[in-house]
Amino acid sequence: MSDTPVKVALVTGASRGIGKAIAERLAEDEFIVVGTATSEAGAAGITEYLQQMQNPGCGMVLQVGDTDNVTAVMAAIKERYEAPAVLVNNAGITRDNILMRMKEDEWGDVIDTNLNALYRTSKAVLRGMTKARWGRIINITSVVGAMGNAGQSNYAATKAGAEGFSRALAREVGSRSITVNSVAPGFIDTDMTRELGDDQRELLQQQIPLGRLGSAAEVAAVVSFLASAQAAYITGETIHINGGMYM
Amino acid sequence: MSSIEERVKKIVAEQLGVKEEEVQTSASFVEDLGADSLDTVELVMALEEEFETEIPDEEAEKITTVQLAIDYINSNLT
Numbered sequence: 001m002s003d004t005p006v007k008v009a010l011v012t013g014a015s016r017g018i019g020k021a022i023a024e025r026l027a028e029d030e031f032i033v034v035g036t037a038t039s040e041a042g043a044a045g046i047t048e049y050l051q052q053m054q055n056p057g058c059g060m061v062l063q064v065g066d067t068d069n070v071t072a073v074m075a076a077i078k079e080r081y082e083a084p085a086v087l088v089n090n091a092g093i094t095r096d097n098i099l100m101r102m103k104e105d106e107w108g109d110v111i112d113t114n115l116n117a118l119y120r121t122s123k124a125v126l127r128g129m130t131k132a133r134w135g136r137i138i139n140i141t142s143v144v145g146a147m148g149n150a151g152q153s154n155y156a157a158t159k160a161g162a163e164g165f166s167r168a169l170a171r172e173v174g175s176r177s178i179t180v181n182s183v184a185p186g187f188i189d190t191d192m193t194r195e196l197g198d199d200q201r202e203l204l205q206q207q208i209p210l211g212r213l214g215s216a217a218e219v220a221a222v223v224s225f226l227a228s229a230q231a232a233y234i235t236g237e238t239i240h241i242n243g244g245m246y247m
Numbered sequence: 248m249s250s251i252e253e254r255v256k257k258i259v260a261e262q263l264g265v266k267e268e269e270v271q272t273s274a275s276f277v278e279d280l281g282a283d284s285l286d287t288v289e290l291v292m293a294l295e296e297e298f299e300t301e302i303p304d305e306e307a308e309k310i311t312t313v314q315l316a317i318d319y320i321n322s323n324l325t
Binding site: 127 | 288
């Protein structure tokens with residue numbers, strides 16, 4: 001693999017927020033970007049912004065909770081382009097509740113979408129990556145995985161789990177020049193954090209040395225670096241992007 | 248056209264970085280030819296390509312020697 005990538009990057013959950021910023025940034029980096037969404041409308045939106053950037057990639061519908069669907073989408077990507085050289089596991093959900101009130105499905109849905117999905121998508125791309133002797137798997141986690149957050153025991157478990165998964169897999173596939181890293185955003189200005197009230201936002205910002213929320217582009221920049229040839233010697237690492245709220 | 252045995256041995260030699268003459272039919276990939284677990288997965292991938300087939304994981308795990316690879320190909324592809 002040369003420094004000028006014309007490789008395929010697969011970004012899950014790319015219709016908005018951090019995933020969209022990552023997909024756009026990897027498109028700027030001249031990857032062929034395949035972004036996934038859970039709905040047809042979401043996938044169409046991804047195709048639209050990629051086309052506007054003159055990127056040959058597209059949006060595809062993917063349910064990361066469905067193994068057969070993951071297999072089918074991976075086959076479609078190989079058919080249309082080639083096997084992904086970069087996988088960004090970004091798709092994730094929250095179902096917040098204090099544990100004493102948390103329903104089993106609130107727990108289970110989050111574990112399945114955020115953690116079990118990593119098993120499915122990563123396994124599906126590794127074949128191509130081991131053959132290519134080059135690959136990048138980047139898992140988007142969260143500061144909450146390291147700090148904890150009341151009401152997010154399910155979410156925090158998946159994010160800490162993803163980081164452990166990354167380290168184990170990094171050891172498995174390192175000999176094939178495949179790196180596996182995590183990127184842990186703190187409070188980023190997205191739809192999710194825009195739902196917070198002014199009071200909550202104020203309180204949050206007081207805990208952040210840099211005194212503001214981060215931007216999705218600032219997260220995407222780190223993903224871009226980890227996906228690049230220059231980051232070849234970084235693996236099993238978690239990079240925090242949180243304005244100093246956790247260090 | 249080479250025999251299945253020759254084709255299997257050639258792939259084993261290529262994948263595991265050993266000389267073809269070292270690839271005895273009885274050789275175990277891990278014990279005799281120094282393969283690690285990832286090598287064995289890649290070996291199965293290479294066999295799948297050479298013989299244009301898909302070997303299910305449950306079957307792939309049982310293919311631990313050159314002979315077993317030859318046997319699998321013989322009984323599933325001919």
